Amino acid sequence: xxxxxADPHADPLALDGETAERLLTGRLSPAQAPxxxxxxxxxxxxxxxxxxxxxxxxxxxxxxxxxxVTRARAAGSRRAARPARRRRVxxxxxxxxxxxxxxxxxxxxxxxxxxxxxxxxxxxxVTVGSDEPAPPANPPRASTPGSGATGRxxxxxGATGRxxxxxxxxAPNLKGLCNAYQAGExxxxxxxxxxxxxxxxxxxxxGREKIPAYCQHLLPPDKKAxxxxxxxxxxPGQGQGQGGRPxxxxxxxxxxxxxxx
Amino acid sequence: MIGPEFPxxxxxxxxxxxxxxxxxxxxxxxxxxxxxxxxxxxAAEDLASETWLGVVRGLDRFxxxxxxxxxxxxxxxxxxxxxxxxxxxxxxxxxxxVNGPPERAAPDDPAAAALDDLSTRAxxxxxxxxxxxxxxxxxxxxxxxxxxxxxxxIMGKRPGTVRVLTHRGLRRLAxxxxxxxxxxxx
Numbered sequence: 001x002x003x004x005x006a007d008p009h010a011d012p013l014a015l016d017g018e019t020a021e022r023l024l025t026g027r028l029s030p031a032q033a034p035x036x037x038x039x040x041x042x043x044x045x046x047x048x049x050x051x052x053x054x055x056x057x058x059x060x061x062x063x064x065x066x067x068x069v070t071r072a073r074a075a076g077s078r079r080a081a082r083p084a085r086r087r088r089v090x091x092x093x094x095x096x097x098x099x100x101x102x103x104x105x106x107x108x109x110x111x112x113x114x115x116x117x118x119x120x121x122x123x124x125x126v127t128v129g130s131d132e133p134a135p136p137a138n139p140p141r142a143s144t145p146g147s148g149a150t151g152r153x154x155x156x157x158g159a160t161g162r163x164x165x166x167x168x169x170x171a172p173n174l175k176g177l178c179n180a181y182q183a184g185e186x187x188x189x190x191x192x193x194x195x196x197x198x199x200x201x202x203x204x205x206x207g208r209e210k211i212p213a214y215c216q217h218l219l220p221p222d223k224k225a226x227x228x229x230x231x232x233x234x235x236p237g238q239g240q241g242q243g244g245r246p247x248x249x250x251x252x253x254x255x256x257x258x259x260x261x
Numbered sequence: 262m263i264g265p266e267f268p269x270x271x272x273x274x275x276x277x278x279x280x281x282x283x284x285x286x287x288x289x290x291x292x293x294x295x296x297x298x299x300x301x302x303x304a305a306e307d308l309a310s311e312t313w314l315g316v317v318r319g320l321d322r323f324x325x326x327x328x329x330x331x332x333x334x335x336x337x338x339x340x341x342x343x344x345x346x347x348x349x350x351x352x353x354x355x356x357x358x359v360n361g362p363p364e365r366a367a368p369d370d371p372a373a374a375a376l377d378d379l380s381t382r383a384x385x386x387x388x389x390x391x392x393x394x395x396x397x398x399x400x401x402x403x404x405x406x407x408x409x410x411x412x413x414x415i416m417g418k419r420p421g422t423v424r425v426l427t428h429r430g431l432r433r434l435a436x437x438x439x440x441x442x443x444x445x446x447x
Contacts, residue, residue, distance in 0.1 A: 013432055013435050013436065013439070015428060015431060015432055015435075017424065017428070020424075020427065020428050020431055023431055024399070024402040024403055024427055024431070025402070026403070036435045036439050037431070037435050039434075039435070039438035039439070039442065040431055040434045040435050040438060042379055043379065043384045043387060043388075043434060043438065044384070044399075044403050045379075046379040046380060046381050046383070046384035047295065047381060047384040047385055047388060047400070047403055047404055048403050048404055048406075049381045051290075051291035052291075052381065055290065055291040055294050055295075056287065056290060056291065058290065058306070058309065058310060058313075059283060059286055059287070059290070061310060061313075062282070062286050062290075062310070062313040062317070063279050063282065063283065063286075065313065065314050065317045066274075066277060066279060066282050066317045066320075067277070067279065069277075069317050069318060069320075070276075070277030073277075073321070174314060175311075175314065218310070
């Protein structure tokens with residue numbers, strides 16, 4: 001039992017950078033680890049162990065989301081040929097079904113809906129790739145200093161912006177659809193569900209009747225996420241730059257972790 | 262890792278090929294889930310779902326190789342954590358005691374649990390007891406399998422800072438585990 005180090009000035013847990021790196025990349029077995037680090041090596045190996053079956057649930061939901069996005073995107077590009085204005089008004093009218101009591105379609109079309117409904121309408125407009133301009137009230141994402149390098153370039157406004165890059169990028173925002181669905185709850189839902197966007201939601205949910213349960217699962221209890229949010233993908237430039245890196249050797253799960261200088 | 266087939270798999274997935282997407286999902290979902298079990302254990306499953314929604318939405322616009330794809334996915338994941346923390350803080354300030362403040366779900370004595378049974382869950386719970394920045398840096402290196410530079414970019418820190426965080430994290434884990442072992446032996 002190592003109680004006290006012989007030399008009171010020696011650090012019993014001294015760790016050099018090379019050893020730390022081997023620990024972090026799983027290249028140091030507990031038997032090889034320096035004094036005091038065998039348990040750490042075992043711990044990290046357990047943390048990076050092969051997946052257990054219970055970690056692989058949820059694939060069906062993810063696939064459903066992909067399906068919904070793909071279909072809505074296809075529908076969006078088919079529709080791109082039609083006049084944008086008609087499309088927009090129609091969609092807003094659909095989304096505003098739950099807001100008719102407060103002024104309804106006209107208010108929606110002019111951007112004067114009550115908060116929650118406005119948010120829902122915006123989600124749908126984003127969903128179907130409408131060219132509705134981003135509302136000024138859209139709060140900028142809080143950003144971590146220095147994180148801009150990680151794929152948060154100018155493209156990050158793409159979701160709501162009008163840039164040419166967003167044309168036809170009609171990803172259905174399932175959470176947005178759920179928000180809209182729930183915002184319109186109590187209204188006549190049969191009409192709402194005819195909208196292409198809501199059909200995507202119904203498909204993702206596995207049927208119209210399953211939408212409430214699906215949305216309940218999708219939206220946290222506090223009904224967050226009024227805004228579609230996701231960091232922009234890396235710019236092509238960034239991707240290419242990283243593509244130029246030498247391929248990581250080893251091939252293990254942590255192989256690329258070894259790409260230290 | 263998917264390896265040499267990755268570009269084809271990614272391209273097919275971004276066109277809506279479910280089988281290809283499933284391969285991406287299988288490769289990364291466990292890692293994403295484990296990241297959340299350290300960074301936001303109370304909401305790990307939900308945040309993993311949210312992350313995949315984000316991936317699905319941005320898939321056709323993503324350009325890059327497999328390591329940069331993985332880093333992109335974890336960038337989305339980290340944003341989910343930040344949003345979740347903001348919402349949790351708002352819930353607290355709104356004085357709604359329903360859920361209470363976010364808590365780190367950890368066993369009573371994670372160190373003992375980790376030593377008795379080195380399950381992945383126990384190991385992650387132990388990592389989660391580190392100061393948040395250290396825990397996040399360690400899990401992104403070890404579980405996400407990302408290099409220092411990518412972790413630094415994701416966390417918005419300098420690579421040197423990430424090295425310091427992981428070094429301190431490892432050291433602290435060694436202290437905790439060592440103290441526990443001595444306690445067990447004595």
